[in-house]
Amino acid sequence: MALASAGRIEPALRELEAAIEPHPYDRDLLTVLATYQRDRGDVDAATAYAERLVELFPEETSLTILRADARADQKTSHGTKRALVGFLCRWR
Numbered sequence: 001m002a003l004a005s006a007g008r009i010e011p012a013l014r015e016l017e018a019a020i021e022p023h024p025y026d027r028d029l030l031t032v033l034a035t036y037q038r039d040r041g042d043v044d045a046a047t048a049y050a051e052r053l054v055e056l057f058p059e060e061t062s063l064t065i066l067r068a069d070a071r072a073d074q075k076t077s078h079g080t081k082r083a084l085v086g087f088l089c090r091w092r
Helices: 009-020 027-039 043-056 061-071 078-090
Strands: none
Touching: 009 027, 027 043, 027 061, 043 061
């Protein structure tokens, strides 16, 4: 997370992807990976992580919304979708 907050998303992603290998069901790691990939515009990777989250935790509405956001076009109503996902993730 420190790397990402310093603007070094690529090294942060590499570390997170290495961390998820021994912990493939870690909700927090998967959520961060889906979010970072979405933010950098890699919709395919973001969707894959979000799909995995929904499969593992189908009862969590915030993850279903994260998956929908990952699938959506990043150029349309990006701010509104991000605010809604942020709100729902805090409200769980």
